[in-house]
Amino acid sequence: MDPALTRRSLLVGALGVGAVGGLGVAKAAPSNAAVTAVARPSIASCAAWGARPATGTVGMTGPPQKILVHHTASANTTDYSQAAAYSLARNIQSWHFARGWIDSGQQFTISRGGFTMEGRHRSVEGLGSGSSTVFPLGAHCTGQNSTSIGIENEGTYTSALPTSAQWDALVALCAYLCQTYGLGPADIYGHRDFLDTECPGDALYANLPQLRADVATRLGTTNPPPPPTRTWPTLKQGSSGFRVTAAQHLLRHSGRSVTADGAFGPGTAAAVVSFQQAGGLTADGVVGRATWEAPLAVTCRQGQTSDAVRGVQSALTAQGYAVTVDGVFGAGTASATQAFQTAHALDADAVVGPNTWSGLLA
Ligand SMILES: [Zn+2]
Structure with a gap:
């Protein structure tokens, strides 16, 4: 989400919960039709890390059409403890309250120590109990909040990369989300795919193809993930028009x-x-x-x-x-x-x- 590092997104208005709509991404067919079961990762609940109550009603929406990867643009800490992870989660919630949001904007958070945490209240609820088509309405990407699940990864990944523990947790969470919501690896995007932002950093963004491949492996899909459905012209020296x-x-x-x-x-x-x-x-x-x-x-x-x-x-x-x-x-x-x-x-x-x-x- 990295509001501090966005180049121009601060000019385009509040990234509010009410911002819905979407860019009309043509959704790729789920590619996990016949897959091995992915185990549910351990996710620390809001109660576990000491969240404050949401200041408004967290509504549910769905089903999600994509997963958006963010970086927090905070320090690349070497404190990999659970205590540090929980402190991060509380800090993010405070930052988001300060933006006027009712709760943490993202649904999930992964610390550099590899701890996976619930972000917005009800995110774990959305994953469970036969309710595979709903998830809490987040506030992490204007235009995508009603159709996507946001994952905040602790750190700044403009040149550095996530720790191996964090990467493994991200792969595990994405695979489980894909399995739960009938998504495929091609449904994983970076924040910058939809907004003019640095997020999730050049280095992490450049590794999203690897993330999709690792998630495909975890899902047991034998075919490579389908490419994004957008088409672009190829322009080179001599082109005109x-x-x-x-x-x-x-x-x-x-x-x-x-x-x-x-x-x-x-x-x-x-x-x-x-x-x-x-x-x-x-x-x-x-x-x-x-x-x-x-x-x-x-x-x-x-x-x-x-x-x-x-x-x-x-x-x-x-x-x-x-x-x-x-x-x-x-x-x-x-x-x-x-x-x-x-x-x-x-x-x-x-x-x-x-x-x-x-x-x-x-
Ligand atoms: Zn972001």
């Missing part, structure tokens, strides 16, 4: 100096390489899925003014929607976005997240 223009606007948004002229020349290639190197990606100068989702295609919404918004507007224009390419995401851009979303069976929330970007660039 509105997709290149959009990519150039997005590169400018990331701080690279390129001209948004729709022609992918050496300057654009160098900017792509720079972007890729900064993100730990293969620096080949080719804009493919990994680069789009790094994300080069950052989430845009009403109220923002940026080069990324120019990219949205240039793509909308190319798709036949009359908007001014001025970088200001106002009512006109919002209504054009909603019209595009409606026409393409996306959630018409006027937020240009990964799925809408993918559609705009198709």
Whole structure:
């Protein structure tokens, strides 16, 4: 969740419980149809770690469609004790109360010592007693709270990685959640897949394919997890057109100096390489899925003014929607976005997240 480290998400409003909707992710078919049973991991309840009562009613929703991985962006402590884990859980709840939330925003927390804890009250309840289709409505990712389960991993994983105990606990919890809720490894995402945020850190995000693979192994699936369902154009030197223009606007948004002229020349290639190197990606100068989702295609919404918004507007224009390419995401851009979303069976929330970007660039 790392509100402290989000680059721009603080500008987009409160990450409140009331924020529902979603980006219209096309849900992959569960790939755990014939699997070995995954044992339920030990999860310390709110009572065990000393949670304060929620300040409002924690409602249940469901079924979940995905699991979102977060990092707490707190210190990479070497205190791996249960006491430290429980203290972390209490601190997170206090931080979230301070944000005006009724309880911890995330459903589960994993400490660097590998202790798995209930976050929001009723999360353990949601896992049990024949109630396999409900989970508590969380507050960990705007637009995804009614459809996803959030896991906070203690630490800052921009370059470091979780401890092995923490990784093992994350794999075990994700596998159990998949089994309980009929999800597959491809339903595991990072927070940044849906919001313009550093979370869960470049290093942990880069290891999500490994997490999906480890969860698949734990589930006993023999086939590799299906790839995400979003499709992206591949752009490289010599490419031209509105997709290149959009990519150039997005590169400018990331701080690279390129001209948004729709022609992918050496300057654009160098900017792509720079972007890729900064993100730990293969620096080949080719804009493919990994680069789009790094994300080069950052989430845009009403109220923002940026080069990324120019990219949205240039793509909308190319798709036949009359908007001014001025970088200001106002009512006109919002209504054009909603019209595009409606026409393409996306959630018409006027937020240009990964799925809408993918559609705009198709
Ligand atoms: Zn996060």
